[in-house]
Amino acid sequence: MTKPKVLISDKMDPNAARIFQENGCDVDVKTGMTPDELKAVIGQYDGLAIRSSTKVTADILDAAPNLKVIGRAGIGVDNVDIPAASARGVVVMNTPFGNSITTAEHAIAMIFALARQIPEADASTQAGKWEKNRFMGVEVTGKTLGLIGAGNIGAIVASRALGLRMKVVAYDPFLTPDRAVELGVEKVDLETLLQRADFITLHTPLTDETRNILSRERLEKTKKGVRIVNCARGGLIDEAALKDLLDSGHIAGAALDVFVEEPAKASPLFGTPGFICTPHLGASTTEAQVNVALQVAEQMADYLTTGGVTNALNMPSLSAEEAPRLKPYMALAQQLGSLVGQLAHGDLPSVSVETEGAAAQLNQKPIVGAVLAGLMQRFSQSVNMVNAPFLARERGIEVREIRNEREGTYSTLVRVTVATSQGDRSVAGTLFGHGGPRLVEIFGIGIEAELEAHMLYIVNEDAPGFIGRIGSLLGEAGINIGTFHLGRRTAGGEAVLLLSVDQPITPDLVAKAQGLQGVKVVTPLSF
Numbered sequence: 001m002t003k004p005k006v007l008i009s010d011k012m013d014p015n016a017a018r019i020f021q022e023n024g025c026d027v028d029v030k031t032g033m034t035p036d037e038l039k040a041v042i043g044q045y046d047g048l049a050i051r052s053s054t055k056v057t058a059d060i061l062d063a064a065p066n067l068k069v070i071g072r073a074g075i076g077v078d079n080v081d082i083p084a085a086s087a088r089g090v091v092v093m094n095t096p097f098g099n100s101i102t103t104a105e106h107a108i109a110m111i112f113a114l115a116r117q118i119p120e121a122d123a124s125t126q127a128g129k130w131e132k133n134r135f136m137g138v139e140v141t142g143k144t145l146g147l148i149g150a151g152n153i154g155a156i157v158a159s160r161a162l163g164l165r166m167k168v169v170a171y172d173p174f175l176t177p178d179r180a181v182e183l184g185v186e187k188v189d190l191e192t193l194l195q196r197a198d199f200i201t202l203h204t205p206l207t208d209e210t211r212n213i214l215s216r217e218r219l220e221k222t223k224k225g226v227r228i229v230n231c232a233r234g235g236l237i238d239e240a241a242l243k244d245l246l247d248s249g250h251i252a253g254a255a256l257d258v259f260v261e262e263p264a265k266a267s268p269l270f271g272t273p274g275f276i277c278t279p280h281l282g283a284s285t286t287e288a289q290v291n292v293a294l295q296v297a298e299q300m301a302d303y304l305t306t307g308g309v310t311n312a313l314n315m316p317s318l319s320a321e322e323a324p325r326l327k328p329y330m331a332l333a334q335q336l337g338s339l340v341g342q343l344a345h346g347d348l349p350s351v352s353v354e355t356e357g358a359a360a361q362l363n364q365k366p367i368v369g370a371v372l373a374g375l376m377q378r379f380s381q382s383v384n385m386v387n388a389p390f391l392a393r394e395r396g397i398e399v400r401e402i403r404n405e406r407e408g409t410y411s412t413l414v415r416v417t418v419a420t421s422q423g424d425r426s427v428a429g430t431l432f433g434h435g436g437p438r439l440v441e442i443f444g445i446g447i448e449a450e451l452e453a454h455m456l457y458i459v460n461e462d463a464p465g466f467i468g469r470i471g472s473l474l475g476e477a478g479i480n481i482g483t484f485h486l487g488r489r490t491a492g493g494e495a496v497l498l499l500s501v502d503q504p505i506t507p508d509l510v511a512k513a514q515g516l517q518g519v520k521v522v523t524p525l526s527f
Contacts, residue, residue, distance in 0.1 A: 005045050007027075014299075017289045025259060071094075072296065073293050075283075120135065232282075234258040251274070256277045335527055445488065
């Protein structure tokens, strides 16, 4: 039997190659390749182990017909086109907890560097000056630290800051009151954090919701004299606005380990008084590099040799023994979780996962985990079946399992119900004979549909002419309809339209659809 072949394309601990070899994989180490060089060789490999330097684009993936898994030694996967990898059946893994302590400690170091102007004082002293009166610092004791993001790294920063006798306030939509008490922090909204914090540090992934979370408008609302640290991801802060407010003196100092464009060799922030920076060193300690390299090698080797999946970002984790039976159910469960997550807005205090018939006879944990992974995908790129239950508990989401071994209308069924401020919202699906997931009910209305990459969900009044109006609207916009599914509660009552299209629906087109006669709800969906 041919051994799986793995390419390590970024510098990482040499023990990673040894782990691959000991677990039955052939491995090549080729670092520093250009995109064209990587594209020329990637077709030979089953696995690709990377850090932050290698960019795995759709173009690279097109040249990798044999690639089965990409392993990121670290947390962030901004350098991997996950949708393109998913479309090609390539599993993307990371090591979400291997460098948490290292990154948190770097943030704390940045806080001290800002508070005592250490880089400037060092440069001045080594230049032969003795400017003792120039570098008047501030104590961190008694100051208020504002955490934006209270997940794994943020929680470690909070612990260290509390040990320094700082007060800690935290903004995180998923932070529950109980978890805040456990961490010893005060949960606040973002506006309150901006007004109260003497230091602000960011610990959140870069998503559509968090991009420019510290915009010019929000930076202007910060407390005068605030000091800001970002060791998370470039793009969370408006860098141009940050420079302007440093120049004006409103912001006393800023320390960035990450930039919008990396490597950052010509940033306008360079040379700005009160600004210090490091070249993305958050995970750069000997201990962290060893940890993440060994973890990613073990995970990838396990997948390539046994089919086990751990810390995957685009598919649920499962053991090699369970994979054949559970995979189609987990695909269905993840789609249902994603669907209800996109349609049910606001807080979700509870989620119920109910199985009937054949589905009820299986191990429920992977199915529930897949539902949670789908449900919470809109909030974090790092959610997977392994950490989704923990994240749900951390955010106070009650998870219930209901098992009905009797058969109902379908021989096997998975139902996902979430509690919302408008009442319970439920979706259900089954597996057809070929094992393909199929939606059979949405919010109490029977409707059979395959969930595809780009879809449009519409709730409207059941009246003549509507199908023609929506078809004309999409046709005029050059949007091709793939499938068209209808359901209704009663004749003349509320109706549901679920259609697949060949490209994403733009916000402008959503607004036009919302304006059609009889339309109540229009929501674009993606899977």
